[in-house]
Amino acid sequence: MSASDEQLPGIWLGTSALVKRDLALVIKRPGDMLNPLFFFAMVATLFPLAVGPAAEQLQFSGPGVLWVAALLATLLSLNSLFLGDFEDGSLEQLLVSPVPLSALALGKSIAHWLTSGLPLVLVSPLVALTYQMSLAVTGVLMLTLLLGTISLSLLGSIGAALTVGLHRGTALLSLLILPLAMPVLIFGARTVSLVAAGDGVAGGLYFLAAYAMLMISISPFATAAALRISNE
Amino acid sequence: MSIKLNGSRLTLFRGERCLFRDLEFALNSGELLLLEGRNGSGKTSLLRAIAGLIELESGTVFWNDEPVRNMRQLFQNSMVWMSHKVGFKGDLTLVENLQFEAKLRLESTRDFDDVLQRLGLKKLKRLPFRSLSAGQQRRVALARMLLSAAPLWMMDEPASNLDAQGRELVATLLSEHVGKGGMAIVAAHQDVKLDLPTHRIALQ
Numbered sequence: 103m104s105a106s107d108e109q110l111p112g113i114w115l116g117t118s119a120l121v122k123r124d125l126a127l128v129i130k131r132p133g134d135m136l137n138p139l140f141f142f143a144m145v146a147t148l149f150p151l152a153v154g155p156a157a158e159q160l161q162f163s164g165p166g167v168l169w170v171a172a173l174l175a176t177l178l179s180l181n182s183l184f185l186g187d188f189e190d191g192s193l194e195q196l197l198v199s200p201v202p203l204s205a206l207a208l209g210k211s212i213a214h215w216l217t218s219g220l221p222l223v224l225v226s227p228l229v230a231l232t233y234q235m236s237l238a239v240t241g242v243l244m245l246t247l248l249l250g251t252i253s254l255s256l257l258g259s260i261g262a263a264l265t266v267g268l269h270r271g272t273a274l275l276s277l278l279i280l281p282l283a284m285p286v287l288i289f290g291a292r293t294v295s296l297v298a299a300g301d302g303v304a305g306g307l308y309f310l311a312a313y314a315m316l317m318i319s320i321s322p323f324a325t326a327a328a329l330r331i332s333n334e
Numbered sequence: 335m336s337i338k339l340n341g342s343r344l345t346l347f348r349g350e351r352c353l354f355r356d357l358e359f360a361l362n363s364g365e366l367l368l369l370e371g372r373n374g375s376g377k378t379s380l381l382r383a384i385a386g387l388i389e390l391e392s393g394t395v396f397w398n399d400e401p402v403r404n405m406r407q408l409f410q411n412s413m414v415w416m417s418h419k420v421g422f423k424g425d426l427t428l429v430e431n432l433q434f435e436a437k438l439r440l441e442s443t444r445d446f447d448d449v450l451q452r453l454g455l456k457k458l459k460r461l462p463f464r465s466l467s468a469g470q471q472r473r474v475a476l477a478r479m480l481l482s483a484a485p486l487w488m489m490d491e492p493a494s495n496l497d498a499q500g501r502e503l504v505a506t507l508l509s510e511h512v513g514k515g516g517m518a519i520v521a522a523h524q525d526v527k528l529d530l531p532t533h534r535i536a537l538q
Contacts, residue, residue: 112440119437123423123430130425191419198385199438200411334388 116201117209124213127186134182135217142175142222146229157234164233165243165294172222172247173254173287177276179218180258183210184266184329193266197333207325208318211259219251235298242297242307246290249310253286256314256321263328286313337398337412337485338362339384339517344393346376346383353379357393359535361519363485366512366530369521371537377521378417378490380537384519385415385488411439414482416489420475424464428455428474431463432481441481449480453503468495476507487511487518 128135149167150160187193196206226247230240261279268274293306340360346353353376361367369377382388384395386406395402402409422431432446450456453473458466466474472495479487487508493501505528512518512530 115440116438119434123426123434126430127423127425186423189419190424191417191421192423194387194417194419195415195421195435196438197387198410198413198415200407200440201438202407 113201113205116199117205117212120196120206120209121213121216124210125216128213128217134179135221138175138179138218139221139225141178142171143225143229145171145174147232150232160233161235161298162295164230164235165239165298166291168226168229168233168243169246169250169287169291169294172226172251172290173283175222176218176251176254176258177279179214180255180262180279181272181275183214183259183262184332185262188266188333193329193333197329203326203329204322207259207263207329208322211256211321211325214259215252215255219247219255222251223247239294239298242303243294245303245307246293246310249307249314250286250290252314253310253317254283256317257282257286260321260324260328263325263332265332266329267332286310289313336363337517339395339397339486341384341395342393344380344383344395345391346379346388347391348376348379354537357535359533361517361533363515363517364512364531365517365533366508366528367517367519367533367535369519369535369537371523373523375537377523377537380535381488381490381519381521382417385413386410412484413486413488414439414479414484416475416479416487416492418490418494420471422463422471422474424462426463427460428463428466428477429459431474432477435478436481439482439484441483446481449477453477453480469497469500472496473500473503476504479511480507485516487516487520489518489520491522492520493522493524 146168149163153159153163184193187196197203199206223244226244227240230243235243257279258275261275264278265275289306289309293303293310296306297303338361340358342358344357345355357380359367369380371377379388383390386402386409397405397409397412422428426434428450429446435441447456450459453476455470455473455477458470463471463474472492476492479489492504492508496504508518508520509528509530
């Protein structure tokens with residue numbers, strides 16, 4: 103039997119199994135998912151209480167506050183992305199598995215987004231109520247969060263992979279990925295502000311979509327390389 | 335089908351220290367390679383380097399005369415890895431853990447029950463993995479080896495945490511596997527006595 107006859111496991115089978123495993127883990131331990139979500143809701147609802155109920159002021163600052171809260175909530179959840187796998191040795195098993203590591207890295211990002219980004223998007227309309235956002239503005243907020251959190255999950259996985267071998271790498275992780283996350287924050291928040299002021303949304307959404315596409319094409323490979331280095 | 339694994343001029347540094355230099359080994363099907371040496375002598379590092387988890391300073395590992403770095407996936411498909419960390423999720427049950435790995439490695443789960451029976455794990459099937467004792471967890475790691483069809487077993491201190499019966503079991507499983515034409519690389523600080531064609535590498 104020559105080497106090329108050997109059957110390799112399908113990329114899709116291994117990756118989807120990893121996504122399912124991570125989702126099953128979150129279901130068994132929902133706290134890991136709920137903490138960042140709770141943080142997002144807390145920050146976003148406390149802010150109006152602190153600055154006062156004037157509708158104009160809230161509508162003006164709402165997009166910025168919601169976006170900062172979403173970014174920080176995502177950062178909170180990123181630290182544990184590979185930590186559990188690193189500590190119990192499953193990461194090593196993923197590294198020596200026949201499935202390409204970049205596919206598995208993408209799987210980890212997908213699972214992370216499904217349990218951190220997507221819940222943020224779904225909760226955001228409720229939080230937007232406190233900022234007296236109109237239906238149209240809320241819709242755009244959800245769209246920007248949808249595209250933005252995809253980028254953040256993928257970008258964050260590179261940082262999480264780089265810092266997984268370090269103890270208490272949280273500060274370093276933030277320092278590493280925040281500069282690259284700035285475009286997402288700026289375009290996300292500004293797009294919502296612009297639509298609230300009656301301007302068009304297409305430009306901002308296109309940028310966020312392009313950034314997400316860029317991350318989808320770079321992040322799995324960068325994460326895989328970073329994981330190999332961290333695991334030496 | 336004959337398979338072979340060999341390493342040529344392997345050199346590895348950890349920090350300033352040279353763990354081994356220009357190390358050579360060759361392993362054919364039906365043979366066992368024992369890595370020996372005291373704690374900290376680099377047994378685990380050598381094992382990890384062969385598995386591709388550590389980058390070698392220089393030298394090449396060949397799988398069927400082809401450099402492993404050119405065919406990483408095929409090589410990893412032929413290898414199953416057991417280190418001191420068992421690599422299972424504490425929140426999932428034993429069966430869920432093994433089923434996940436089976437998808438990752440395209441294994442059949444046909445003889446699942448037989449394997450668990452043999453390792454004395456059958457009654458623990460539905461318990462969360464974290465509630466198993468350290469020795470039982472090592473036995474699940476052995477189940478991973480048995481379920482896999484990979485010809486190359488790489489084991490780091492397979493006997494640790496196991497009772498006398500468990501160590502006996504490791505020896506039996508190894509003999510069976512290698513006897514069937516598989517191969518194994520085992521790093522152990524205790525003397526392993528097996529009636530198999532054995533190569534030894536003693537690290538200083």
